[in-house]
Structures are given as C-alpha cells and as structure tokens.
Amino acid sequence: MLNYSTKSFILENGERYCLLIDKESGDLLFYPNLFITSQVRPNSSYSTMVAKLNAITVFLRFLDENEINLEDRIYKKVFFETFELDALRDFCQFNLKMRDVKPKKVTKLHKKQTAGDRVTSNTVYMRLTDIAKYFDWLARSLSKSSKEQSDSIQAIVRGLKARRPVKKNRNINSIQEEKSLNEKDIELVNEVFRIDSELNPFKNHSLKVRNNLMFKHLFHLGLRGGELLNIRIRDIDFSSNQLLIPRRADEKDDPRTYQPLVKTLDC
Numbered sequence: 001m002l003n004y005s006t007k008s009f010i011l012e013n014g015e016r017y018c019l020l021i022d023k024e025s026g027d028l029l030f031y032p033n034l035f036i037t038s039q040v041r042p043n044s045s046y047s048t049m050v051a052k053l054n055a056i057t058v059f060l061r062f063l064d065e066n067e068i069n070l071e072d073r074i075y076k077k078v079f080f081e082t083f084e085l086d087a088l089r090d091f092c093q094f095n096l097k098m099r100d101v102k103p104k105k106v107t108k109l110h111k112k113q114t115a116g117d118r119v120t121s122n123t124v125y126m127r128l129t130d131i132a133k134y135f136d137w138l139a140r141s142l143s144k145s146s147k148e149q150s151d152s153i154q155a156i157v158r159g160l161k162a163r164r165p166v167k168k169n170r171n172i173n174s175i176q177e178e179k180s181l182n183e184k185d186i187e188l189v190n191e192v193f194r195i196d197s198e199l200n201p202f203k204n205h206s207l208k209v210r211n212n213l214m215f216k217h218l219f220h221l222g223l224r225g226g227e228l229l230n231i232r233i234r235d236i237d238f239s240s241n242q243l244l245i246p247r248r249a250d251e252k253d254d255p256r257t258y259q260p261l262v263k264t265l266d267c
Contacts, residue, residue: 003064004029004057006050016046020053031071032056035137055130062091070135074142077149079156089163092127095119121165132160189215217243 008018020032035056036049044052063070066087073079080088095117119127139153181189192199193215195208202208217223217231227245235244 004060006053006057008046008050017041018046018049018053020057029060031138031141032060032134035134039133039137051126052130052134055127056134058092058094058096058127059088059131059134061096062088065091070138071142074139077143077152079139079152080159082159085156085159085163088131088160089124089128092124092131093118122167125164125167128160128164132157135160186219 003023005021005023006018007021008016011017019036020029021027022029032053036053040049040052062068066084068084136153136157139156140150143149143153191197192201193212194200195205195212200208202211214228217228218225221243223245230246231243235246236242237244
C-alpha cells in the first residue's frame, strides 16, 4: 500500500506544479515540498519535479518500513550504516506499485524478486542520484555547518552515488540495437491505420481519421509524442503546406495537468 501521493495541479498563471502529500492524513510533507520548491522548481520542468518527488517517495517508504527517523538522526549526527546504504540500494530496485508492502527490518530486505518486481537500472540510477541530492540538502539545512558534519554528510552522499548501477551509453546502445520498423512492419501499421481497413480496431469514423492523421505526422515528419500532442489547427499553414512546432510551456488554455511539451527550440 502506497503511503504517499503526488498531487498535481495548475496554477493561475498556467504553471504545472506538484506537491507530495500523506495519503492517510492528506497533509503536505514539509521538507520534500520545500526541497522541490526551493531547489528544483526554479530550473526544472514539471516532469522533472514529478520524477524527483517519486524518488523521494521511495526514500520515505524505505525510512518508514525500517523505522528510521531521518530528522532525528541528522540532529544526533548519526546517519546511515554501510548495511543500510546497501539495503537502500536494493530497495530502489523495487517497483513499489507491484509490491505488497509489509513492515520489514533492514536486514530482511534482500528478498528474491521476480522480473515484474524490479525497475530498470536507469531508474535505480536516477532514484539514488535524487535521494543523494535530497539527503545532502536536508542534512545541511538541519545541521550546523561544521567541517566534521560536512565531511560526514559528503561521505553518505558519496556512498549513495557509489551504489548506483553503471549507466550505459545511450548513444552506443542506440547504434547496437536497431529499433526502427522494417518495411513489412511499416506496411502492416499503415494498413491498421487505414481508415477503411478491416484491421482498424476503432469503430468511430472520426477517431479513424484522427488516428490516421496522427500516424502520418509521426511517420513522415518524425515528430516526438509531445510535439504531436501539442499541435493546434492554428499551427498549420495550409497555403504553404508548413507546420509550426511551437513551445507552449505552462499554457493557461491547456486543461491538461501533464502538458505535452516540445523539447527542442521553436522551428
């Protein structure tokens, strides 16, 4: 059972924002939200804030299940033992939505997991990275700025980062693993999206037309998903057969909390 939840909403100026709450009480969690607001929000997108809150949620779950009061440990200058850092690394491998949560001691976290219980190594890497940043910020915020204290904090941060899995080179992987469709696959997909095709799973004619148009945009123009979902009629210049892919971050008129965004510059 998940004890924490990310609450997403849209501010009056159109900005997408999110906060971490306790699901049982509905209360906002002070330190995680202060971290997101002061350290992440100024230079990050909404999706980045959500990702970091998700990592902090994993951290909080680990602390709860092992009865660790992090603030109390910081005040007492007693942080994490080596075996606790190892257990946290292992805990970050869990897909928490797939896991039936039961209170466990740290020494019992090394259970065998099925493939569906685990997240990708890249997710583990990002979780530990964000947890290290959050711990570093929180420990420095709550403790006195002495050299001894600072060295102890840095030792934990280094320990967390050292336990991250090796991050594979995405460019090399993309070269080694062919991900594009072959000609046979393309013909099949074209047939599925063809409006009058018997393979088209949709019954509504308008949906068939829309889906066919979306596929053609993705295939012929090489658009990203966010770029496609951000297109409006006014972006199409029918006289010159040109399509504008604009950036509309935090647009007030878009009712979607998780707004699709363009990652590149306007073109």
